[in-house]
Amino acid sequence: AEEVGGGDKDVVKEYFNNSGFQRWKKIYGETDDVNRVQRDIRLGHSKTVENVMAMLKDEGPLRGVTVCDAGCGTGSLSIPLAKEGAKVFASDISAAMVAEAEKKAKEEVKGGVMPKFEVKDLESLEGKYDTVVCLDVLIHYPQNKADGMIAHLASLAEKRLIISFAPKTFYYDLLKRVGELFPGPSKATRAYLHSEADVETALRRVGWKIRKRGLISTQFYFATLVEAVPA
């Protein structure tokens, strides 16, 4: 049976402060010490970030726009957003991730506005933002937990919500590769896939609809990217 509630979150937090931090910092970084699979995931993830930047810029300049980057990781999205002048509120459940993101931002954001960083799980986020973005976080939670997370994120967004998740369509494909992606039986490294219909239902329940959707894939990376707006 799938365990839900606080348990998952504590395990995920512990993972992203330790081995998961080391692993993902490398994947999201620029160094050459990555294997073939990690390099491929790096490429797929960078495509997701590029697509999100394009979606955001589509609506006009980002200067002064408030963006909440929920589960910001090492700042892969927060930093380019800040460079464009967006007011970024970046948070993550992992203190190690937030520290790394902050360090990178200090090095890389010259013009623009420094993001505000905070160690916080997304369920505790408050306030209102023009746009809320949550990339590649739902993979750590089963759908019944993800529903509540989506509803909460929507409640913080004034204009739009952008979410990426690993699509269930590729379940069997992914299963074959999962061994390579997430070695070991640890619960922390378990990947939960979500069907687009389930995500859409969760959004509809709180009065939001999907305006744009797309699929980003490389050999080992799959993400469905959705942009939702109030219905």
Ligand code: SAM
């Ligand atoms: N969004 C970033 C990106 O795309 O570069 C990072 C993606 S990484 C695969 C997942 C991140 O979600 C980790 O940094 C992890 O610490 C964070 N995370 C997991 N559960 C979370 C939660 N409940 N609240 C906030 N962050 C969470």
